Amino acid sequence: MSSDCDVIVIGAGAAGIAAAKELSRQGLTHTVIEGSHRIGGRAYSEEVAPGAWFDLGCAWLVGGAVNPFVPIADALGIELGKDKDTMFELENHRFYRNGEPLNEEQRAACVRYYEVSDEAVFAAAEDKRDVAIADVIDLGHEFAPPHVGGLATSWGMDVDLVSTTDSASSVGELGYAVLNGYGNLVAAWGADVPVSLNTRAERIDWSGPGVTVETPKGTIRGRAVLCTVSTGVLASGEITFAPGLPDWKTEAIHNLPMGTENKMGVHFDKDVFGPDGRGHYTTWHDDGDMAKIHACVMGNNIASVFVGGRHGVWLEKQGQQAGHDFAVDRCADIFGNDIRKHVTRSIVTAWESEPWTRGSWACARPGHGHQRTNLKRAIDDRLFFAGEATVYGGQGTCDGAYVSGVETAQEIAVTLGVK
Numbered sequence: 001m002s003s004d005c006d007v008i009v010i011g012a013g014a015a016g017i018a019a020a021k022e023l024s025r026q027g028l029t030h031t032v033i034e035g036s037h038r039i040g041g042r043a044y045s046e047e048v049a050p051g052a053w054f055d056l057g058c059a060w061l062v063g064g065a066v067n068p069f070v071p072i073a074d075a076l077g078i079e080l081g082k083d084k085d086t087m088f089e090l091e092n093h094r095f096y097r098n099g100e101p102l103n104e105e106q107r108a109a110c111v112r113y114y115e116v117s118d119e120a121v122f123a124a125a126e127d128k129r130d131v132a133i134a135d136v137i138d139l140g141h142e143f144a145p146p147h148v149g150g151l152a153t154s155w156g157m158d159v160d161l162v163s164t165t166d167s168a169s170s171v172g173e174l175g176y177a178v179l180n181g182y183g184n185l186v187a188a189w190g191a192d193v194p195v196s197l198n199t200r201a202e203r204i205d206w207s208g209p210g211v212t213v214e215t216p217k218g219t220i221r222g223r224a225v226l227c228t229v230s231t232g233v234l235a236s237g238e239i240t241f242a243p244g245l246p247d248w249k250t251e252a253i254h255n256l257p258m259g260t261e262n263k264m265g266v267h268f269d270k271d272v273f274g275p276d277g278r279g280h281y282t283t284w285h286d287d288g289d290m291a292k293i294h295a296c297v298m299g300n301n302i303a304s305v306f307v308g309g310r311h312g313v314w315l316e317k318q319g320q321q322a323g324h325d326f327a328v329d330r331c332a333d334i335f336g337n338d339i340r341k342h343v344t345r346s347i348v349t350a351w352e353s354e355p356w357t358r359g360s361w362a363c364a365r366p367g368h369g370h371q372r373t374n375l376k377r378a379i380d381d382r383l384f385f386a387g388e389a390t391v392y393g394g395q396g397t398c399d400g401a402y403v404s405g406v407e408t409a410q411e412i413a414v415t416l417g418v419k
């Protein structure tokens with residue numbers, strides 16, 4: 001393969017696809033290469049049972065109506081669950097300890113602890129104290145285990161490894177659901193972008209004029225390159241840069257390591273949740289097992305069970321069956337042992353060992369909440385970077401990746417002199 005174009009786009013996830021579309025709008029030619037066999041990246045849906053879709057990666061259009069994928073879904077005729085209800089508000093969060101719901105008094109104390117902890121993180125960020133979340137919350141509190149476990153799913157990292165300022169800069173609550181999968185929506189939206197699949201970038205050479213990208217299928221030449229791969233892939237050294245990246249860029253990559261959130265989608269042969277069962281749960285045991293569960297949220301017989309941070313990585317290493325058993329046990333904590341006989345099958349993710357991302361999303365280390373700016377910053381007007389890790393506000397989201405792709409394509413157009 002050998003081609004000359006204005007811009008070589010590496011990666012066909014939400015950021016790469018959005019960038020390719022915007023580059024076309026700006027009148028720039030581009031070649032999009034994707035290492036894996038499909039587009040979408042971390043947006044990926046699978047059918048757990050006929051007609052019942054499960055998102056292994058993104059599932060929620062964060063922010064609801066303001067999310068850029070809402071008009072995209074509408075234009076494609078893809079149905080969204082637009083009943084943005086109050087399920088994710090703290091007052092509706094349901095807590096189970098050792099298989100029992102908290103009583104009113106315990107619940108009030110638990111909710112208060114969540115609020116006080118969140119306020120402490122925001123206060124630290126406002127004071128520009130970029131420290132670990134663990135440094136500002138009460139880890140000895142009776143209700144620390146569910147909150148700390150929940151934060152590990154939100155960030156993919158345990159609280160001793162998450163920056164207060166990065167955490168506080170993230171905006172948007174879980175919004176609309178895509179009934180047949182967010183991954184399917186992204187794949188449908190990206191279907192009109194020509195992408196060279198199974199084409200891994202191995203080496204980016206910017207020693208001469210322009211840029212060349214070496215792949216197993218040949219070399220591509222362009223005026224600029226836009227790299228949208230995760231910080232996990234960048235940190236792994238699988239893509240070599242010649243000359244090497246400047247220190248400030250390498251530091252940004254290594255201080256935005258990938259967190260891990262794994263999901264288990266458990267499908268049941270009937271509605272085991274009951275009329276009031278739809279909801280957002282946290283279940284934990286005093287011996288340490290903890291998970292977050294979204295039950296029946298798409299209106300189907302699926303429970304999505306979440307586990308993150310060190311626990312998520314550990315569980316992944318135990319294998320698929322262990323993940324399945326863990327998820328069914330946590331569902332049984334809430335809905336009773338009878339549900340076990342209604343389990344049809346599950347899908348268990350393994351994001352930590354997924355070679356094309358090496359984790360779920362990037363999470364700033366304490367003291368490094370500022371690094372997303374450096375990760376995004378272009379080098380020598382030729383090497384550009386986009387993707388979820390490069391934005392503030394929408395970090396770790398699909399819409400954030402989309403926005404980063406569009407904005408960086410516009411920056412490239414200005415740099416290359418199109419506008």
Ligand SMILES: Cc1cc2nc3c(=O)[nH]c(=O)nc-3n(C[C@H](O)[C@H](O)[C@H](O)COP(=O)(O)OP(=O)(O)OC[C@H]3O[C@@H](n4cnc5c(N)ncnc54)[C@H](O)[C@@H]3O)c2cc1C
Binds near residue numbers: 041060062239389395
């Ligand atoms: C478990 C989980 C739950 C999530 N839940 C939500 C949610 O509910 N809502 C939400 O908005 N977001 C959610 N996200 C985050 C969201 O999925 C991501 O932020 C977003 O999809 C990232 O898009 P991206 O384009 O930045 O990166 P990616 O999707 O990772 O795209 C990068 C692409 O680069 C390719 N690539 C890698 N290496 C190479 C190489 N050497 N050469 C060529 N190509 C390469 C990869 O295969 C990939 O396709 C979730 C993610 C996970 C993992």
